[in-house]
Amino acid sequence: MSSLAPDVPANGLPIWDELPPGGVSEDAGSTSRRTMGFWRGGGQRPLIDLNLCVQCLHCWVSCPDACFILEDGQVTCINYDHCKGCGICANECPPMVNAIVLVEERRFG
Amino acid sequence: MTKTQKSKDNLIQNPKSKIQNRKVVILSGNNAVANALRQVDPHVYPGYPITPSTKIMETVAEFIANGKMQCEMVAVESEHSAMSAAVGAAAGGARVASATAANGLAFMWEVLYIASGSHLPIVLAIGNRALSAPINGFADHGESMGSRDAGWIQFYSESVQEAYDNIIQAFRIGEDSRVRLPVMVCLDGFLLTHTSENITMQGDDEVTDFVGPYHAEFSLLDPDKPVSHGLSDPPSYYMEHKMRQQAGMEKAREVIEEVGAEYGKRFGRPYGLVDPYCMDDAETAIIILGSEAGRVKGVVDKMREAGKKVGALRLRTVRPFPDEQIVRQLLGLKAVAIMDRSYAPGAVGAPMFQEVRSALYDYRDSAPPIVNRIYGLGGRELRNADVRNIFAELDALADGDATVPVIQMVGLRGEPAPTWEEMRPLETPIAVAAKRGK
Structure with missing residues (x-):
């Protein structure tokens, strides 16, 4: 007699031997297609004042989620679809410049 | 027919094996493992010394310093970091080896599961030693038995000769595309690690030829085939990945026998399970x-x-x-x-x-x-x-x-x-x- 284990519907997900081993994803960078900005929740949102910005790129290089968008090597805006509100950018922005401030999310309504 | 006669006959039947490269040498278990590693020459050796396997790291460091190995040694601050560095290097597509014992293996525990769950064929030599407390330092299998469900293939060596042979085979077995799992080669602390024995050391080119080059299936450093390692698994994926691990372990049965038989055919010392x-x-x-x-x-x-x-x-x-x-x-x-x-x-x-x-x-x-x-x-x-x-x-x-x-x-x-x-x-x-x- 074969197994009586009930079938579990695949629902479009790969079965075990179709997956690359070890939890590897061959679709590197797939996270860029998902908006995770809601993780900021009731936290803080960084705002950048481009009039004060000296384009040192400290924010761009230190952002763990690559949220600082460059055009022609210049920071132009922040991608809030991926920003988790960690505040590293505001911390890294040189004190004499202070172009990035963190504002509580609830102030945006 | 005695074992020696048998192996000689085997070599005569296989004129292709380059017996002129073989030599009988007196080596301790640690030294034999280090020499096997020298011959395989993995890309990276992240290590942290611990009695009784310290001499493995020490000898590998000596080989590197003397230009006999191209391997990159990473001196880390603990065994947890050693295995973490091994996982990182292996995910980057490198062939990785290390050695530890007892409390060192216990400190690696968390990362042992990450290595096996990520299917990274790391080779780890264990100089079996009793776990503390009471602090002891002599041989027993407590630490490796404790990690027997960490998803690693485990070999227990009977002699210095077998420890040497097991290290060489471990790379082939772990890296086999049907398996892709990390391998522990255990040798009893002091009884093997510090005991000198006459062993037959194969020629460097014979070992290189037997082990072959390593091509990681998924490398973080391959820009032509970008992949992500170490992702989080939701409940809808975790069991599938565990099944995949199980399949590798089951396949390892035949791979170990195949590699052991081929080793015997080439070098005159066959091995099974x-x-x-x-x-x-x-x-x-x-x-x-x-x-x-x-x-x-x-x-x-x-x-x-x-x-x-x-x-x-x-x-x-x-x-x-x-x-x-x-x-x-x-x-x-x-x-x-x-x-x-x-x-x-x-x-x-x-x-x-x-x-x-x-x-x-x-x-x-x-x-x-x-x-x-x-x-x-x-x-x-x-x-x-x-x-x-x-x-x-x-x-x-x-x-x-x-x-x-x-x-x-x-x-x-x-x-x-x-x-x-x-x-x-x-x-x-x-x-x-x-x-x-x-």
Whole structure:
């Protein structure tokens, strides 16, 4: 007699031997297609004042989620679809410049 | 035909093996492992020294400093970091090896599972040593037995020669596309790591040729095929990945046999999952792993000279557990003792006893009675007399003597040591049966 284990519907997900081993994803960078900005929740949102910005790129290089968008090597805006509100950018922005401030999310309504 | 004659014949039949490169050298276990690593020359060796396997790292460092290895040694600040660096390097597509022991392996614990779960074929030499406390430093299998469910393939070496051979085969086995799992090669602390032995060292080019180049299937450093490693698995994926790991471990059974046979064909020393000794017509037998198998085989030789039909079965691998091979060897015997150099507090016997007994369950009508003898913890000496006593107990068991203890320590002062059964509260059926037997 074969197994009586009930079938579990695949629902479009790969079965075990179709997956690359070890939890590897061959679709590197797939996270860029998902908006995770809601993780900021009731936290803080960084705002950048481009009039004060000296384009040192400290924010761009230190952002763990690559949220600082460059055009022609210049920071132009922040991608809030991926920003988790960690505040590293505001911390890294040189004190004499202070172009990035963190504002509580609830102030945006 | 003796073993030496056999291997010589094998070499004559295979003129292709470059025997001119072979040499017999006197090496300690650590030195032999380091030389095997020199010949394989992995890309990265992240290491942190710990007795008794310190000399492996030390010798590898010496080889690198002297230009005999191209390997990158990463001196880290702990074993946890050593295994983390190994995982990182292996995910980057590198061939990685390291060595540790006892508390060092215990400190690697978390990352052992990450290495196996990520299918990274890291090779790790273990100089088996008792875990603290009390701090001890001598041989037993406690640490590697504790990690037997960490998803690593595990080899237990009987001799310095086998430790050398196992390291070379470990790369081939772990890196096989059907397996892709990390491999531990265990050698008993001091008994093998610090004991010098005559071994046959293959030529460098022979080993390079046998192991072959390594191509990681998924490398973080391959810009043509970008991948992500170490992702989070939601409940809808985790079990599928565990099944994948299981499939690799099951495939490892045939890969170990294939690689062991090919190794024998090329170099004259074949290996399998188990190593039966005088088992063909044996009536009683001892199952053992590690270096003391040599002692048991010696006692078997002596007893055979006296006409006793005894045998020994050495387990070379513990993961994958060679249940079929064990059952095939044990059916038809009259009594069997499983000797464990580790123990599991509160469990019904030590790890190998539990697993052998479980393997025999489907054959319980024809299986021989089996007992567990726990020996050599923290480097306690096993004497030939202990082994002869166990064979005498097996004779009594074969004759239906119900008073033979099931689970007992060997070599404890003030013998006979209390059995596991006797130490139970008196009202349990097992304890009652044990008392009645006395």
